[in-house]
Amino acid sequence: MASHPAPSPPTLSPRAARTRSALIAAGFELLAEKPIDAIPIDEVVARAGVAKGSFFNHFADKAAFASAIGDEVRLELEGRITAANDGIADPLVRIGGGMRTGAIFALAEPKRTIVLLRSHANSTLSSHPLNRGLAGDMAAAIAGGLVREEAREGGVLYWLGLCQVLMANLVEQQPSPEAARRALGAMLVLGLTGLGATPERAREIAEAACRGL
Template identity: 35%
Template sequence: MDTLVNRPTTLKQPNRQRRKTRTALINAAQQLFAETPIEGVTVDDIVDRADVAKGSFYNHFGDKNALADEVYDEIAKDLEDHIVKNNEGLSDPALRIARALCTVMEYAKSHPQRLQALLALEDRRTNYISQLNKGLANDVRTGLEIGRLSGVDLEAGVLTVVGLVGVTMRSMISGNVTGSTKSLGSAMAACALRALCVEPSDAARLGIEAAQDIVK
C-alpha cells in the first residue's frame, strides 16, 4: 500500500538522481568554459564531459546559453558569499573595497578554474551594477556620500575597481604575476583606493591590512 509515509522514500531516488545529473552538467560546463570560449563549446561536449545522456541535458536546460547563465550565477553567488563574509561587521567603505578586491584574488588562487569560467562568461553581465557588483556599488555610493571617496561618480568608481580586478585576475591565471599574491593584493587594493581619491598613505595602509588578513 502506497502510504504517505512510504511515498517520500519512493521519490527520493529520482530526485537525488536529478540533482546529481544537474550538478554533473554544471561542473562539466564550468570546466569547459574555463578551457574554451563558450562559442567553441557544444552541448555534445558538455554531456560527454558530464557523462550523461544528451536527452538529460534538455530536462534541465533549454540550451547551452541557459546553462552558461546557471554556471555564471552559481560562481558569482559563491564569490559574493566570500566577500560578504570577509566584510561582515565593517563599515568603512574604503576598507570594504580593499578587502573585496583581496577576496577575489584569494578566490582566484584557491579556485582558479571557477574564476577562469567566471571571467570567460563575464560579458554576459554587462551592467556595472550586476548582481556580482552590487556590494561594490553600495560601498562606492556610501564612500562618495560621506566623502571617504571622491573624484569619480558611481559608475566610474565601480568600473575602475572592476577593471583593475579583471586585469589582475587575468594576469594571475595566465601566470604573468612574478611576486606573491599577498604583495600583489596589497598593491592593487591600494591602487584601487588611490583611483578613488583615498589619501595615498591611507590607501597603502588599508591595502596592506586587507591583504595580510585575507590573502594566504
C-alpha cells in the first residue's frame, strides 16, 4: 500500500456532482452487502433516486463504478498510512507500517474494508498512482541491501497480497486485541523475512508495530 493521490475526476457542475455523489453513496451501501456482479444497475439508481441514464453519464460500466467507490476508501486508507509513516526513514519500518495501518483500518472500519476489498481499486501494478509510495520504499530497501533482489519484480505484488489477505481475515474474524496483535505480528515476520529481511530485524519491527494495536 502506498501514499500517492489518484487522479481526480473531471470538474462537474453542482447538479452532476450531486448525482455522482448519490450514485457513489448508494453503491457503497450495496457493495458492503454483496459483490458488484450481484448488483443490478437498476438497484443502484433506484437507491440513489436518479434516472438510469445518469449512471452512464458518470461511469462506463459497473467495473468502473466499483473502482470509483473503492478509490475513495483507498485514498482514505493511504492518507492514514502517510500520516503513520511521517518522519520514518527506514524503508522496512515504513513497509511494515503500511500493513499495521491496514490492520487497524480493518478492525475499526470493517464495512469500509469490505467495500475496498470488493472493489477494483486494489491495483497491484507498481506503476499505479496509489502504489508509488510502496514501490519507492521497496526500491529503497533493495538499494540498502535490506531485502532480496527478487523484490524488485514481485515485492509490491507480494506485500499488497499479504495486506489484503490480513485485512480480509481481520474483518471476518473480528478478533480480540490480543489475537489481532498475534495475527499482525505473524504476518509481519513471515512477510518481511519472505522479502529477505533477517528474522531478527523482522521480529523487532513486528514487536514495535504490535504495541498499542
